[in-house]
Amino acid sequence: MNLFNSYTRIIATLAIGLSLAGCSKNDRLMYEEDPRIYFYTSAVVDYTFAVRPASYTVDTLYMPIRIMGSAQNRDRTFNLKVEDSSTAKLGYHITFAPLVIPANTYQISLPVYLHRKPGLKDSIVTAHISIVESADFKLGYINGVTGTGTTGVLDRLHYRINITDQLTKPANWETVWVNYFGVFSKVKFQFLIQVTGRTSWTSTGLPQDLNFMIQTAKYALYNYELANGPLIDEFGNRVVFP
Amino acid sequence: MNKQSFYISFVLVAALAFFAGCYKDKGNYDYTSVNKITVTDARAANRIFVFQGDTLRLSPAITQTIQTEGLTYLWFVYNNSSNSAYNLPRDTISRVKDLNYVVDSRIFVLGENYRLTLKVTDPKTGVSAFILYDLTVSNKLGEGWMLFEDKGGEGDVSMILPNNTIERKVYSSINPTAPLGKPVAINATSFSITDDLSSPGKRIYLLTENDGQELNALTLQKKFPFGYLYFATPSVVKPTFQGWTAYLSGVNPFQRMGVSVNNGKVHVNLVGGFPGIKKWGEALSTPDGGFDYDMATDIAGAASFSATYPIVMFDKKYKRFYSVGTTRLASFPAAASTVFDMNNVGLDLLKLDSSNVSGVWSAVMKDATTPYLLQFKTLATAADPVITTAKISMNAPGLTGTNVITASTLTPHIYYGAGNTITKYETTSNTTAMSFSFAAGETVTKLVYQKVVPGTGAARLVAVTWNGTESKVYYFTVSAVGDLGATYTNVFTGFSKIVDLVYKVP
Structure with a gap:
């Protein structure tokens, strides 16, 4: 056996094999689970109508909503729930714009309409808002403080809005x-x-x-x-x- | 080749490579000096202002450690303004040693800054040396005295340029569609302002009886109307002062705070690197929350950044000083006053000006019959909280009847105009000496002490007179001991009534 040629062949074969191995296409790391939805900032919002003129009967807040998974070429709906523990009433103190993620969209700022009601002059009402599953989206994620009506650093499923018409002392x-x-x-x-x-x-x-x-x-x-x-x-x- | 032969060959090759390391290197490793080129030019130390169409001549000195013929020269320039893009072209304007270049408006844009570089290369070694110049494209109105004239109730500006030529109707010719009202005051900063209303730069303000404006410091075009300079236009517009205070950063003034006086009330403005435009705010209140005061326009602005009282002004109504803050006027602590009471001076202010002692301010004041010189400083310490330094009954005839006063910042002298005369008052001896007498009927209306005349290094006293039909401007050279000499050095005639003047620097 020609030892030199054998070594040469072996080394050349290994080199070619290794180099060709680098040419294989990696599978891209993609999100392959169910479409999900979450608030992309966790928040507690204090809102008072008292700083607005009396002519202000409705004001708008914007809740940040983002999806997990790829955008799709059709509108998709999601669900929000104002929890029973809330003192703010859906349709009376608070209403939502249509709960739709438009086609080819990854995130939206959902308009939330706050209504100035007489009772707010002497009280503060709270809306505990939760994301709930819909036909198009499952729940996003919680990786921190959990529980209905509470928010934590990484709680992306709950949002709280306190509404009043009183002048409240700024926290700062x-x-x-x-x-x-x-x-x-x-x-x-x-x-x-x-x-x-x-x-x-x-x-x-x-x-x-x-x-x-x-x-x-x-x-x-x-x-x-x-x-x-x-x-x-x-x-x-x-x-x-x- | 069998296996044994292969190993033998391998060992022989390795041994050959090993012994090859013993070969003596006969290379040349001595250091040989090459020609070192040095380029110097004193003019590169300061920004050079050039006019479009003028000839820029530069002759840098070039030295070599080894005299070499055939050096190559490359003068190239690029826009170096703070807001210029990084991809602006670099233009070569000469390839000879001494620059003799007509400033081309196709390359040099008015108001822009440029970096001019001379690259000198030794062709034998390829080694180059460089010198850098900073240029600003200006115009002939970039520097000089701006004279604010009252032409029958309408304002206009003339200028006396450094070459002693006069440019008349400067404002009206540049701004024919924006006539000025009755002139009150003109002010120009000698330092750059960063207010984010416009690009950082010098600021010029023209104030009239019921209006005001900012002028473009470069083009002298109207830049902003009075109301735009304020977050909320004051309900009554009667401006008497608008400008910026500075402290000394090294030897150069640096912006501290904007101050304006409108309808007798003080408004302030900020500078700084934080974002957002800076405008003058609402009037400042007195310490008790009131607005019952009538502020004089003279300002004692501290030279030190860390001064205890950075800005001091005088309330004419209650005859007292205030320390000016960003949100209110403040009284001085009781411990600050011993020689006189800063919070209750009880005298009328004729002039508040700097003195020949850094950090000490001179207030020329009067009661019904007697003029006084009150001096105070702006820096107090816990160990020495007193800022009042002197109160002198001035032996200065005619001083109580005039507010045409200016103080020397080099010698202990105060110059004042009374009638047709200029008198020099010496603070150390409390004596006066007649310095100059103009023709009968020619009244001195303004005096300005110019500490350093650009280009000469000498001090100058500028006097403005009015004879009922014409204003004249006189230059007096001030000697090292404060004397004006036998007569003036220059006179400029043919002006309408000059109500104010300021020296504009490019």
Whole structure:
């Protein structure tokens, strides 16, 4: 046996075999399970009509919805449920736009209509919204806190909306707004909303906008007092800004 | 070949390769110096402003460690403005050592910044050396004194250029469809502003009796109407000041905060890298939440970034100083005042100006009969909270009857115009000396001390006069000891009544 030629043949065969093995087509890693649907951000939303003019009887929130699996070339429907534990009533406090994932679409912002009802003046109602299965979609995923009406970091099946027509103290008042406007009162807050036109109080925004808001509030309070005398809050204290 | 022969051959080849490593390398590994080229030019240290159509001449010095003939030169340029794209073309404008180039408007766009590079290459080695120049395409109105004139109730701007030529009707010829009302004040920054209303750059404001506007600092075209400069247009528009304060970053001023005075009330503006446009906000309140004040337009702006009181202004109504913040005016702590009370001066302000001591401000004030010089600083510490430094009863005849005052920032002098005279007051000796007397009937209406005249390094006093029909502008060279000399160096005539002036830098 010609040993040299044998070695050469063996090495060449291995090399060719290995190189051809690299040419084989990999199967793409694809989602192959049932189509599913979920909220792509978990959230608890606090909404108050009190920062809106009285002419506002309906306002719209947008819930983020996303599917798992490929888009299809037909409209598909999904289901939402307002849980029995909710104090907000579907069709009275809250209504949904058509629950449809349009063809060739992976995600939507679903309009949710909030209705200003007289009872909201002295109460807060809560809508615990859950995704439920439909003919087109199974449930998305939960990988965290679970349970009807609760949301967690990775709970993508539940959404909670608190609705009121009361002026509620912003959650960040004692950490943020107190530095600019002092002690909270509903009268002060209502005045601030009225003169600044600001409806979202979750953050201060940019420095120049914040300064303008503070300046505007002070100037407006000055003019108010010139015309009406001191503004007195619900605690009997004069409204002042530091 | 059998198996044994194969192994023998393999060992022989390996041994041959092994012993080949013992071969003595006869290569040349000595270091040989090559020609090192150095290119220098003092003009490359500062931005060069060029006009379209003008000739740009540059003669950099080139040195070589080994004199070599046949160096090649390549002058090329590309747009280097902050908002320019990365894929703009690079243009070669010369291939000789000394640049002598007529600025071509097809390459150089007005207002844009360019990076000009000279590449010098040694053809023997291929080694190159470079020098970089920063250019800005300007126009002849890029620099000079802007004179805000009152032409029968209508404003216009003339300019005195660095070459002492006069450009008249500058505003009206550029903005024929936007006539100005009765002029009040003009202001121009000498430093760049980042307000995101427009690209960063210098800002120029023209204020009239019931209106105002921002001018494009390059083209001098009307840029923004008065109301657009504010988040909400003030209900009463009577602007008297609009500008920007700065602190010193090294030796150069750097933007700090915008300040405007409208209808006697202070509005402020921000600068900074955060997003969103910056505009002037609502009027600032007094510490008690009121708006009962009438602010003078003079500003004491601290030179230090970390100053305790970055901006100090004077309320004419209650005759007191305020520290200006971003959302309100603030009083000074009691400990700040010993020589006089910053919160209750009790005198009328004639002029608030800088002094020859950095960080110390001079307020020329008066009561019914006597002028006073009050001085304060803007930096306080816990150990030394006092900012008031001096209150002097000034021995300065005629000073109580004028507000035509300017202070030297190099010598301890304050110049004031009274009637047709300019008088020099010395703060250290509390004495005055007559500096110059104009013709009878020619009243001094403005004085501006120019610390450094660009291109000369010398200080200059600029005087504006009005004789009832004509304004004139005079240049006086100020000596190292504050003297004006026997007479002026230049006079410029034929102006309508000049109500304000500012030096515009490109």
